[in-house]
Amino acid sequence: MANLKISNVTKKFGPLTANDNVSLEVSEGEVVALLGENGAGKTTLMNILFGHYVADEGEVEIDGIKLPAGSTDAAIRAGLGMVHQHFTLAENMSVLENIMLGTESLWSLKSTVARSRRKLENLSNEYNLHVDPDAGISELSVGERQRVEILKVLYRGARILILDEPTAVLTPAETDQLLANLKMMVAKGMSIIFISHKLHEVLAISDRVTVLRHGAMVGEIETRNADKAILAEMMVGRKVTRPKAEVMEPGSIVLELENINVAGKDKATDLLSNVSLNIRESEIVAIAGVAGNGQRELAELLSGLRPWDSGEFKYRGEVVSKADANEFLKMGFGRIPEDRHHTGTVGEMSVWENLLSENLRKSPFWKFGTLIDFSAHRKKAAELIEQFDIRCSSMDTPARLLSGGNMQKLILARTLTADPKFVLANQPVRGLDEGAIAFVHEQLLAARTNGAGILLISEDLDEIFSIADRVGVIYHGHISQLLNVRKTDIQQIGAMMGGDMKAVA
16 A cells, blocks of 8 residues: 555646646655656646645545645644755754744643653654754754754654655765765655755655646656656757867956955944855856855845955956945846845736836937837737746736746846846756756856856755856855866865865865
């Protein structure tokens, strides 16, 4: 008998069919990877499984017992546990407090802290998920926080674990440790649904791979019979090859930072400390690092959204005196923000309005000097939609309804067709499928060929080693010396991301 059985699930949102008659089984001690393009229906299916959504048709069974629709409590009691890509931990509480949160009745007259501590320690030892129960969440590394998230679901008795992009913010060493821990859990009878766009991890951890496309199951394959090329083709319905950067001779320096410091709110610590780097024409410089080490502050600095306290900022040989987002755009800066939903687009505005939003005041989009030429705007938007293959029902579709991949295409179209001299690409392929990743990389490499200097901020070392020319590592606000990508390796950069700056030698 299957441990978990999803039968003929269909879910519609208005005219959109998010899941179309999907069936899936996961046996005890098995890892099933769930793959699909952005918008393929993976998240909807998991939300139905975990009780967040109610299916229009179909049912979910665990150990032969049908789960009541729309009940997260029932799913948890049946042994389901879900670890989301974005952690949901209370920063101002300890590890133990986070683990216990929501497990005790509000009517309890006394706490069960001692018993909970023993249970947590037993789980930590059993599954090799060691973390200090009394440590504050804010003190933990990203890898340690993920251990806490997994311990939370194990503490609640999970036997079936859903992992959504579990390695998105981990270093290579942390990823290896997580996969080793998962294999140990599977050996003890745990069942796992593993959702990831990192195909090498899917091949390393799963027993079977199930693929969704446009809401329907389009294929299933035993992992031992698969490789990256096969899985990518199953996902997108065609052969997919990620482009690689060809060696180019870089031009003159486009952007240069020298000993830049950005102080924190308390002025006692620096968010960025003595940062020095330069980006040249026809070059991609990558900054690798685990999330939270100063990437956001660096991106805000280079977008004109954050001032610097000391140091020198030069653009095309001229000193930049202050942070000003509008002036940066006028000077030829292009921005691909980390958060495509909240800072990259305005969700309630239409696709065409988002496409032209940063070029609104440029000719030929004005008539008589004061009136917006809507006809010219819409004509240009139609050209960009076709050129960048932005899939939407119409250019009047609100941007929030686009899939992640199509939203990123919108941002690329708006940014790269403005002929920027410098491009900030902040996590440009995070959460994207293989087809979308290949498209984004093709566009960045085309901008490089056209002479743009590009700063790529990424946690994905495969991405960095595919398209970058030089790479540095950011750690606690410091940036290492830049290394030639073709003369270093992933292991060296991974060690530096974990704090071993001696690896630079």
